[in-house]
Amino acid sequence: MKNKNSVIAYWTLLSVVALVGLAAIALRVFQGMSVTNLTSLIPWGLWVAFYIYFIGLSAGSFLISTMIYVFDIKRFEPIGRIALFSAFVALSAGLVFILLDLGHMERFWTVFINRSSTSVLEWEIHFYNLYLAILLSELWLLMRRDLIRRSAQPGLVGLVCRLLTFGSKDLSDESAANDMRMVKILGMLGVPVAIGVHGGTGAIFAVVKARPYWYTGLFPLIFIVSALASGGALLTFLYAYFGHKDEQHTSLVVALGKMVGGFLALDLVFMGSELLVGFYGGIPDHVAVYRAMMFGPFWYVFWVGQLLVGALIPLTLIFNKYTGKISGWVGAASALIVLGIVGVRLNIVIPPFTVPLMPGVDTAYPLARFAAFEFKDWYLAAFTVAIVVFLLAAGLLIRHLSQLPTRPVERWLARAAGLVVMLGFLMMGLRFLGVGTPVTASIMGVPAKLPLFFGGVLRANDPSFYSPSALEWLSSMGVIALAVMGFSLGWLLLPLQEEHPSEPSTTPPSPFHFKSSYKSGYKSGNGEMGTQANGESL
Amino acid sequence: MTKKRYGMAIDLRRCVGCEACTVACKQENHTPPGVAYAKVIKEEVGEFPHVRRHFLPVLCNHCENPPCVPVCPVGATWKREEDGIVVIDYDICIGCRYCMTACPYGARYFDFGDNYNQPQNEFEGRSSPEYGEDRPRQAGSSPIGNVRKCTFCLHRVARGEQPACVLTCMPRARIFGDLNDPESEIARLVAERRGFRLKEELGTEPNVFYLE
Numbered sequence: 146m147k148n149k150n151s152v153i154a155y156w157t158l159l160s161v162v163a164l165v166g167l168a169a170i171a172l173r174v175f176q177g178m179s180v181t182n183l184t185s186l187i188p189w190g191l192w193v194a195f196y197i198y199f200i201g202l203s204a205g206s207f208l209i210s211t212m213i214y215v216f217d218i219k220r221f222e223p224i225g226r227i228a229l230f231s232a233f234v235a236l237s238a239g240l241v242f243i244l245l246d247l248g249h250m251e252r253f254w255t256v257f258i259n260r261s262s263t264s265v266l267e268w269e270i271h272f273y274n275l276y277l278a279i280l281l282s283e284l285w286l287l288m289r290r291d292l293i294r295r296s297a298q299p300g301l302v303g304l305v306c307r308l309l310t311f312g313s314k315d316l317s318d319e320s321a322a323n324d325m326r327m328v329k330i331l332g333m334l335g336v337p338v339a340i341g342v343h344g345g346t347g348a349i350f351a352v353v354k355a356r357p358y359w360y361t362g363l364f365p366l367i368f369i370v371s372a373l374a375s376g377g378a379l380l381t382f383l384y385a386y387f388g389h390k391d392e393q394h395t396s397l398v399v400a401l402g403k404m405v406g407g408f409l410a411l412d413l414v415f416m417g418s419e420l421l422v423g424f425y426g427g428i429p430d431h432v433a434v435y436r437a438m439m440f441g442p443f444w445y446v447f448w449v450g451q452l453l454v455g456a457l458i459p460l461t462l463i464f465n466k467y468t469g470k471i472s473g474w475v476g477a478a479s480a481l482i483v484l485g486i487v488g489v490r491l492n493i494v495i496p497p498f499t500v501p502l503m504p505g506v507d508t509a510y511p512l513a514r515f516a517a518f519e520f521k522d523w524y525l526a527a528f529t530v531a532i533v534v535f536l537l538a539a540g541l542l543i544r545h546l547s548q549l550p551t552r553p554v555e556r557w558l559a560r561a562a563g564l565v566v567m568l569g570f571l572m573m574g575l576r577f578l579g580v581g582t583p584v585t586a587s588i589m590g591v592p593a594k595l596p597l598f599f600g601g602v603l604r605a606n607d608p609s610f611y612s613p614s615a616l617e618w619l620s621s622m623g624v625i626a627l628a629v630m631g632f633s634l635g636w637l638l639l640p641l642q643e644e645h646p647s648e649p650s651t652t653p654p655s656p657f658h659f660k661s662s663y664k665s666g667y668k669s670g671n672g673e674m675g676t677q678a679n680g681e682s683l
Numbered sequence: 684m685t686k687k688r689y690g691m692a693i694d695l696r697r698c699v700g701c702e703a704c705t706v707a708c709k710q711e712n713h714t715p716p717g718v719a720y721a722k723v724i725k726e727e728v729g730e731f732p733h734v735r736r737h738f739l740p741v742l743c744n745h746c747e748n749p750p751c752v753p754v755c756p757v758g759a760t761w762k763r764e765e766d767g768i769v770v771i772d773y774d775i776c777i778g779c780r781y782c783m784t785a786c787p788y789g790a791r792y793f794d795f796g797d798n799y800n801q802p803q804n805e806f807e808g809r810s811s812p813e814y815g816e817d818r819p820r821q822a823g824s825s826p827i828g829n830v831r832k833c834t835f836c837l838h839r840v841a842r843g844e845q846p847a848c849v850l851t852c853m854p855r856a857r858i859f860g861d862l863n864d865p866e867s868e869i870a871r872l873v874a875e876r877r878g879f880r881l882k883e884e885l886g887t888e889p890n891v892f893y894l895e
């Protein structure tokens with residue numbers, strides 16, 4: 146069965162990335178911050194960018210869930226629990242990233258005893274806790290009845306669900322109404338908290354008067370709007386490809402896509418306003434940051450990542466007469482937005498540091514440094530094995546995915562996208578093995594230019610140049626893979642989509658619903674969907 | 684006894700850009716690569732034959748309103764009540780580097796744990812006297828993984844000595860003292876000579892004055 150192969154490939158792929166990532170994290174823990182390419186001039190880099198990225202995804206998903214439970218937009222109900230669960234996973238990932246970034250990780254818990262009421266960061270930490278509590282209680286209340294129903298199932302699903310019911314047995318309708326009332330109250334509490342979570346994350350940057358690029362009142366708002374765009378896009382993508390394919394599926398995906406497109410457009414307007422005011426004002430420090438962002442060594446993060454992939458292409462796909470009506474395309478557009486916002490986050494954190502605070506202060510004393518870590522020989526062997534396994538698994542998965550669409554164009558597009566992703570990982574791996582460093586570059590010639598994005602060795606003497614070290618990349622990919630694995634597990638085990646009470650489900654839903662979506666409608670398997678969908682699949 | 688307000692005046696007409704202060708500071712505080720509490724910004728103005736080199740020694744300004752202090756999530760850095768020196772407690776600092784982004788002068792450095800020699804030599808491994816504490820430099824323990832900055836040589840001042848950079852400065856371009864004491868040399872110089880401070884528009888009120 147082909148589907149089974151690709152499920153194996155999917156999990157292998159994620160496990161390889163996660164394992165390599167965990168190894169990288171172990172190196173980071175034991176050898177300290179010296180494994181990064183950060184300097185005293187550029188003290189925050191990839192990890193902080195991913196931190197605000199994931200917090201944004203989380204807050205965005207959560208805010209979209211409140212539209213359903215607080216503002217009663219019943220239409221979006223099918224994505225409600227997915228929204229809350231992805232908010233939880235993304236928040237956890239974000240917190241892991243900020244933990245990785247601490248110089249003294251072992252002291253992270255002291256933020257609870259060493260209070261400092263003047264620090265935005267300190268307030269954020271408390272916001273995150275409150276937010277986590279609200280999020281989880283809401284999710285639990287929503288799933289409670291389905292958890293109880295599922296706990297009758299044999300095997301892992303039943304066990305997990307049984308544990309998660311926390312002894313609750315009440316299946317009555319009054320209890321459900323009670324739950325919904327609580328959810329509404331929690332959601333109402335959640336709105337300001339979620340806005341605080343991400344607006345506050347924006348404020349961490351916005352209150353820094355030393356950096357004019359951050360120091361604007363619009364900054365926290367941009368954070369919230371782009372959070373809504375990225376969180377909404379994530380949900381749209383998930384629902385488009387993995388949601389129950391019932392009669393409202395396409396129309397809901399299209400509606401979600403339009404909403405996400407709207408948030409993205411608003412985000413662009415805000416950004417345009419910042420740029421206009423900044424350039425008009427022409428304060429040297431301010432303009433220099435924009436220049437570094439647009440025309441510096443990483444111009445493509447802005448033009449290609451943020452604008453083309455993250456905004457123009459998805460907006461065209463979403464608001465286009467033809468593709469805008471097909472859930473597959475809207476889902477793909479949303480995936481692009483989710484990717485593109487990474488560029489937005491990178492450009493929030495890094496460019497301001499590349500501009501010296503005072504002319505000459507960056508070169509007065511040699512501040513440039515780059516990753517140093519001890520590298521035992523057997524890592525190399527292990528890593529080579531990992532690359533091979535990774536490539537095999539990725540190949541299998543890409544083959545499977547590229548056979549799903551019916552139209553040849555789409556198939557080729559899927560293949561190309563898969564290849565690009567694989568190539569990216571391969572380059573990261575090569576860089577890890579030392580290919581493309583000045584030494585090997587001088588032997589091999591040209592390729593030194595290629596992996597620039599994945600390691601900063603090439604301009605190691607330029608203190609205002611930062612490009613994440615291989616370990617930074619690998620550990621980030623590891624955390625992301627772990628988050629995706631956690632999410633997939635939750636998807637398999639928890640009732641994240643509303644169940645139909647009359648049909649007790651027997652097998653867990655596969656994460657590969659989309660296979661059937663293109664060809665034969667929804668394949669039965671979990672019996673959760675309405676009769677309509679069942680009829681379709683038979 | 685009234686509160687002290689330690690500050691420094693740097694006479695730009697005297698500074699010759701020899702960087703003896705940079706070296707003295709590194710020796711005194713055993714700072715690793717990439718950390719230099721005192722450094723000299725060098726700038727070339729004009730075109731040959733009318734060229735001039737300008738020097739601007741910079742260090743932590745021990746601002747009156749230090750923007751680096753309120754941002755710290757654990758309160759690990761503060762301005763001392765008794766003498767106005769901005770300090771960091773290495774045992775509390777979690778190494779988030781928020782304060783580095785907030786300092787408008789680039790006066791804070793992160794100790795990544797790098798060494799000049801591999802493995803580190805005896806001098807590098809020896810304890811830095813900062814804050815009068817005994818902290819041998821070992822991987823994984825403070826100050827590695829912390830943010831570090833100029834302390835106005837707190838440990839020397841406590842012994843009644845001058846900061847290392849002041850003592851070493853050959854043309855006596857650096858004058859250290861209590862700005863609250865109107866009789867002190869620094870207070871008189873700041874009052875009498877035309878001077879400026881860095882980025883005054885930010886309202887940080889630096890305590891390092893530059894005399895022209």
Ligand code: SF4
Nearest residue numbers: 743744746749751786
């Ligand atoms: S110069 Fe920077 S580090 Fe020193 S007190 Fe002022 S803001 Fe803080």
Ligand code: SF4
Nearest residue numbers: 755776777779780782
């Ligand atoms: S790096 Fe240390 S001193 Fe600086 S803000 Fe973070 S915890 Fe405070």
